[in-house]
Amino acid sequence: MVKIGNLELGDFPLLLAPMEDVSDPPFRAVCKENGADMMYTEFISAEGLIRDAAKSVQKLDIYDYERPIGIQIFGDKIESMREAAAIAEEAQPEVIDINYGCPVKKVACKGAGAGILLDLPKMQKMTEEIVKQVNLPVTVKTRLGWDHNNIKILEVAQRLQDVGVQALSIHGRTRQQMYKGEADWNPIADVKNHPDIHIPIFGNGDIDSPQKALEYKEKYGVDGIMIGRAAIGYPWIFREIKHYMNTGELLPPPTLEERVNTCLKHLKFSVEWKGDRQGILEMRRHYTQYFKGIPHFKPYRTQLVESLDFDEIVRVLHQVQEELQTV
Structure with missing residues (x-):
């Protein structure tokens, strides 16, 4: 049984990745209906929440049928992120998630999202403050590193676990790769299989079929899989993966x-x-x-x-x- 804090997610949960302008309540509704075990909101700007910006506040909308759900926040200022976490907690999700993975220039180059991977002490301090601020489990989504010369994901995982993060989702690309090339799951497996890591590790990147989901589960030993782009316009991917893992049969595509x-x-x-x-x-x-x-x-x-x-x-x-x- 995979658990985030006291939240039980089953033996091998399938998570819907937070995607900007995609993972809104209407999209999450059809993914939940088709078997997503845990979902996340679009990422929400800490500064937007603090300023009560309408677009940011609207992203806090969650519905009971979506549970369990995590609200994801991003930002580059520790105090703002702490305040935003408190605001997000009032919306009563199951989890507060921190975005340390967004590669988009306007986010990463300001030191938020994947940008914080260039300053691991700050990342650790920010995370620690958020964990102290809220009573909910805190999780993180991140990438392997800034570029291929700076893959420090094991150190990232250890630092985050040390300050109380309860699960980690890792996208198998660097910030420099954006969404190009193939996702490399070997460093994800290194984190999962390290004797000092005991929190759940979820793999993310390139899972677009039931066969690949099962192959990666067996090959890399992760606790669950986070699915992003493959679910856009195809929420059936969750039920297809589950059916294949349980029976070895491929479901026919939706009519x-x-x-x-x-x-x-x-x-x-x-x-x-x-x-x-x-x-x-x-x-x-x-x-x-x-x-x-x-x-x-x-x-x-x-x-x-x-x-x-x-x-x-x-x-x-x-x-x-x-x-x-x-x-």
């Missing part, structure tokens, strides 16, 4: 009807949560993935991403089901 129904559910929640215009705009990134591999989908996709009319989008999605079902 066209199921794809349309899940997409509609996602769209409706997106509009309810973000308002018509924003909800519709934010769904645009998902359509291609929801219908990936479906022949003759392209003209429908064009209509879906050009329309700002909710009823018209619903009509097009019903058309997709009716007209492509027989193709």
